[in-house]
Amino acid sequence: MQHQDQSVIDIFKQVVAKYPDNIALKYQQEQVTYRQLDQLSNNVAECLRNNGVVKGDTVSIFMSRSINMFIAMVAVLKCGAAFLPLDTNNPALRNRFSIQKASVKLMITDLPCNDLLSADLRLIESNNNSVFCSSLADFVCTDTGKDDLAYVMFTSGSTGEPKGVKVPHRAIVRLVIDTNYIDIKTSDAILQLSSPAFDASILEIWGALLNGATLAIYSGQMFDPNIFRNEIRQHNVTILWLTAGLFHIVVENFINALSPLHTLLAGGDVLNPNAVNKVLDTIEGITVINGYGPTENTTFTCCHRMTKNNRPAGTVPIGTPITGTDIFILDDQLKMASPGELVVGGTGISLGYIDGNRDAFFNDTSKSSGLLYKTGDIVRYNDKNEIEFLGRKDNQVKIRGFRVSLDEIRxxxxxxxxxxxxxxxxQQDPGGDQFLVAVLKPVKNEKLELSQIRKKLAYTLPNYMIPDQLIESAELPLTRNGKLDIQSILLNQP
Amino acid sequence: MKTMKTEEIKNILTRLFNEKDALKNVDGDADIFDLGVSSLTVVELQIKAEEALQLETTTSDLMRHSTLNGWIKLYSNLSQQTAV
Incomplete structure (x- = not known):
């Protein structure tokens, strides 16, 4: 059977059989081989099954980054269930919303989580739990097909509520196996730095575990340059993903931390070509890959590989479709047009949203046999037939790699x-990174406490959605074209 | 390693803070997160500060002491501990 027709667990079991003694996970001084990961996850899977987890269920994972987190993910998939990774830094309200929307009945955790609990949510605590320390040689995995649900991930929604994207097994396989933008070898180590609730983590986790490579788990609770540099060296990391903002800061101020790498992937926003060239000139033999794609098409849709012999000039394109991806550049009548909106399909396309809302998904059998997704991104072909990103069609922006709906924040x-x-x-800072500015009009005769507002927003919004700059203004003046008069607001600031 | 005087640390950190629009001439006790500084900017300032000061702390400590004076105190204490 071709890899593309198999589930994540089918391929994981083949990797275990082929490379049982390879190191699958490293965390600080601990390490776990593929055989150990398989047997530890068997035991957790047995526990999940005994707790009623069956095919079609969704199990949320609310854990600090640790070896147990990845044992839990593998175990969930072995039961034929899907995992919902929660960002432990998100406000409790937002995580509770995700748990309810995804109809989660069981959560695995190693953190205090009283504010996430409800009467119908069962808990398995991994800390000091012998289930996570014991091996089970054999476990009959639930039969899972390529189109079955593997995980649910929430993205910012234009309706004011986050949307849960349902991603099947085939989409993960398409991202990391037999693809055209990267060749992950058993000798590679990939740093697991992204939040597990952000879809770049899918590349990191399954890029390692479905290729017999090592997943080096970053041990910090937040990005810390000293831990980052030390762990890249300590774990001999060769492949790394950074969001554009972090990429620019690391390259500008801390580039030698990247010296062990042979492949650096970056994206989530527009990359500065000067920064890419600095990496190519400083780190011998490195390949820099600009990775682009919405969560709805599983992490990457297009990639652009750059080396010393293929440098970016002018802008960094988002490149060409990765293997298993159909792309179309279309106008509003869905006719071919460049520039136009990027529409995507293929084996990376998700199963839609958990609430059943079709939104930007549609069918058109003349283009693709499965679902198609309108990305909302305006793109065009350049003279090398590579795709260039021009901007967004709607009121959504990219902040620190996350797609953010301005409507949801408003x-x-x-x-x-x-x-x-x-x-x-x-607004853009001088380094080209984007930040959010909000202007607030108080109710008449009232004064706003902006620092209190920032604290209140932290109860409902994740950190990257809280405006970096808050401005109080008695009016929201408009230009003659009826648009918000930003200049006038800024000029009237003390 | 030579101990760095608090005054030297203060000058270096003040210069670095002044390079950021949101932190120009900032009040030493103002919380930098209330001024719109993102965690990425904290990391950028940390990298620059530690290169200049030849001292290392954690980003989480800097986030907890999120004022110019807090940073000065943190790095001054570190400098004294390093010299012992």
Whole structure:
């Protein structure tokens, strides 16, 4: 059977059989071989099954980054269930929303989580739990097909609520096996740095575990340059993903930390070509890959590989479709047009949203046999037939690698007491990274406490969605074209 | 290693803070997160500060002491401990 027709667990079991003594996971001084990961996850899977987890269920994972987190993920898939990774830094309200929307009945955790609990949510605590330390030689995995659900991940929604994307096994396999943008070898080590609730983590985790490579688990609770540099060296990391903002900071200030790498992937926002060239000139033999794609098409849709012999000039394209990806550049009538909106399909396409809302998904058998997804990104072909990103079609932006709906943030701002109106925009800092600015209009004769507002927003929004700059303004002036008059607001600031 | 005086640390950190628009002439006790500084900017400032000071702390400690004076105190204490 071709890899593309198999489930993640089918391929994982083949890797275990072929490379049982390879190191699968490293965390600080601990390491776990593929045989050990298989047997430890068998035991957890047995426990999940005994707790009623069956095919079609979704199990949430609310854990600090540790070896147990990845044992849990493998175990969930062995039961034929899907995992919902939660960001432990997210506000409890947001995580509770995700748990409810995904109809989660069981959660695996190693953290205090009283504010996530409900009467119908069962818990398995991994700390000091012998289930996570014991091996089970054999476990009959639940029969899982390539189109079955593997994970649910939430993205910012234009309706004011996050949307849960349902991603099947075939989409993970398409991302990391037999693909055209990267060749992950058993000798590689990939740093697991991304939040597990962010889809770059799918590349990191399954890029390692489905190729017999090592997943080197970053031990910090947040990005810390000293831990980052030390662990890249300690674990001999060869492949790394960075979001564009972090990529620019590391390259500008800390480039030698990257010296053990042979492949650096970066994206989530526009990459500065000068920064890419600096990496190519500093790190001998390195390949830099610009990775682009919405969560709805599983981490990457297009990639652009750059080496010393293939440098970026002008702009960094998002490149060409990765293996298993159909792309179309279409106008509003869905006719071919360049520039136009990027529409994607193929084996990476997700199963839609958990609430059944089709939104930007549609069918068109003349183009692709499965679902198609309108990305909302305006792109064009350059003279080398590579795709260049031009901007967004809707009111969504990329902040620190996350797709963010300005409507969703505005909705949270308007929920605040004493705020009668609000507007947002994105500004670029001198390094080219984007940050959010919000202007708030108080209710008449009231004064806003901006530092309190920031604290209140942290109850409902993840850190990257909280505006970096908050401005109070008695009015939201408009230009003659009816657009928000940003200049006038900024000029009236003290 | 030579101990760095608090005054030297203060000058270096003040210069680095002044390079950021949001932190120009900042009040030493103002919380930098209230001024719109992101965690990425903290990391950038940390890398620059530690290169200049030849001292290392954790990003989480810097996040907890999120004022210019907090950083000065943190790095001054580190400098004294390093010299012992």
């Amino acid at each position: 909705s949270s701002l308007l929920d605040l007491e004493l705020v009668s109106d609000a507007a947002l925009w994105v």
